[in-house]
Amino acid sequence: MSAVTNPATVAECLRVGAGFSQGDRNWIAEQFATLDARLAGFHADATELEVSVKDREARGQKVTLECWVAGRQKIVTTSTEEDLHAALNDVRDDLRRKLNDAKTRQEPRSNKHLREVTQPEIAPVADDDADLHRADAETA
Structure with a gap:
C-alpha cells in the first residue's frame, strides 16, 4: 500500500455551511483535529468536509x-445535542466510526484469496527417501 502524498486534514478540507461563520471555522477545526489521523489515508484533493447547524443555540x-471522499459514498452524521460543543463532538465521533467501518468493509481480512499468500517452504528430502525415489524412477 503506497503512502498518500498529500494527506487530507480537517484544516485543509473543512468548510462551514449554514449557521456557522468563517470566524467559527478555526475553533471547529481545532475540535475536529482528532479526525486528521483517520483522514490521512485519503488525498486532500479528493476529500471534503462540511459542517452546518440548523436553529443554532435553539x-x-x-x-x-x-464527508465526501472520491470513489466512496457520502457519509452524513447528525446530532441534536442542545450544547453546540457536545453536538460537534458527537458528529465528529460518529464520522470517525463510520470512516473506520467503511475501511473495514473494504479490507480483505475475511477473504483469504485476496490476502497476500506466502509460499510454503519445501522440506529437504532425506537421503534414505532420495534412494527410494531414484529406485522408483529407475524401475519405471
Missing part, C-alpha cells in the same frame, strides 16, 4: 457533518 438545533 432547543431543536441540529448539527450536520458531511
Whole structure:
C-alpha cells in the first residue's frame, strides 16, 4: 500500500455551511483535529468536509457533518445535542466510526484469496527417501 502524498486534514478540507461563520471555522477545526489521523489515508484533493447547524443555540438545533471522499459514498452524521460543543463532538465521533467501518468493509481480512499468500517452504528430502525415489524412477 503506497503512502498518500498529500494527506487530507480537517484544516485543509473543512468548510462551514449554514449557521456557522468563517470566524467559527478555526475553533471547529481545532475540535475536529482528532479526525486528521483517520483522514490521512485519503488525498486532500479528493476529500471534503462540511459542517452546518440548523436553529443554532435553539432547543431543536441540529448539527450536520458531511464527508465526501472520491470513489466512496457520502457519509452524513447528525446530532441534536442542545450544547453546540457536545453536538460537534458527537458528529465528529460518529464520522470517525463510520470512516473506520467503511475501511473495514473494504479490507480483505475475511477473504483469504485476496490476502497476500506466502509460499510454503519445501522440506529437504532425506537421503534414505532420495534412494527410494531414484529406485522408483529407475524401475519405471
